[in-house]
Amino acid sequence: MKKYNGYEAIENRLQYLPLSTTYTILDKISEIVNVEPVIGIMGKSGAGKSSLCNALFQGNISPVNDVSSCTREALRFKLNVSNRLLTLIDLPGVGESQERDWEYTLLYRRLLSEVDLILWVIKADDRALAVDEHFYRHVLGDAFQSKVLFVINQADKIEPCHEWNSSSNQPSPVQIANLDLKVHDITRLLQPINPICAISVKANWNLTEMVEVMVECLPEKSSSPLSAQLHNHLRTERVKETARNDFGSAVGGVLDAVASLPVVPRPVKSLIYQIRDAVVSIARSVWDIFF
Structure with missing residues (x-):
């Protein structure tokens, strides 16, 4: 009604x-x-992709049929909240052998036209970014880089990790400075089109700010349907x-x-x-x- x-x-x-x-x-x-947003998730194993999705979106994630290209697969998951659907696609490739690049290139060309945004998750304490750079430049390519939002996760592990304030879930001033350096390094190396967000899913730190940026990066048709899938505490006034x-x-x-x-x-x-x-x-x- x-x-x-x-x-x-x-x-x-x-x-x-x-x-x-x-x-x-x-x-x-x-x-x-009734648009069904499609969000791609990328990142090396252990970067916290699944935990990020669970922290952002309501509802249970249900696997659907895999989409395959050659010998590699992109795993699709559906979220259903109050009869609204959202598709998550776990995009493979980052951190794997460059010998498979041609397979991923074919796969990505087929999939990325339907993806509204890619959340590319990078561990805060990961210093080896050469693989990310190679995949971003040579596999993803210029055509789809505007769809990428880099997310630095596990900010609580940035050095000096013992200074993280667990009671307030806040980084120390030194950690903030090191996170800023991390953002600067990724910006210099990859020259992303969208802002870079630093978060800690485990500590629930900076997630609202990241969601605000994410919604602003979405196509006009997708931002409202996706906002309806977010946990209520993430639907800030700026998001709405x-x-x-x-x-x-x-x-x-x-x-x-x-x-x-x-x-x-x-x-x-x-x-x-x-x-x-x-x-x-x-x-x-x-x-x-x-x-």
Whole structure:
């Protein structure tokens, strides 16, 4: 019923359009509301990929059919929260033999067009980044680097690890300085497009900040459906505001797309453009109903 009321609020603003046009717009908005985000997870063994996913998302993770290429596989998992779906893809390759690069290149070219974002997890105390650099540059390639968010996990293990304040779950000033150096080194080496986030899943440190960056890196259509999958304490005001604005922009894109259809008469196109900003505003105002 809540979702119907959300659609009803938008439909009321579309009342002067032909019914066929109204239904087309509402159907396309429904597609946005029900988008199934796809998140890729990368990193060497022991980096904490599974624990990160469990810390971020609600619901039980269920394995589905593997997607294979040659002799390597990408493992897919589904998350279902209140009839909303999210797909996690455990992407292989990092830290393995370079002899398999050609297999991974084929696999990634096939998969990455459907991935909204890749969380590339690196251990805070891992000094051997040559393999990550090679895979990032030569296997992933320029075409998909904009989809990567590097996450430095296990910040509590950064030296001097004995200075981590376990009671407050905070790093010492020296550890913070060393984490900053780690971020600087990865930035210099890999020149990532998106910000680098340092976290500790075990200590529950800096996860909210990382989630805020993650949501901002997602495509407009995916940020709201993904935000609905997050643990409630991670749905900060910044996360909700980003997702709300993205939803409004996506709805605006729907109206633009419908108005550009050749079958839509010129007077109807003009009316769509006249009400566009009002519909976007309404979509933002009912965001909480949808998500």
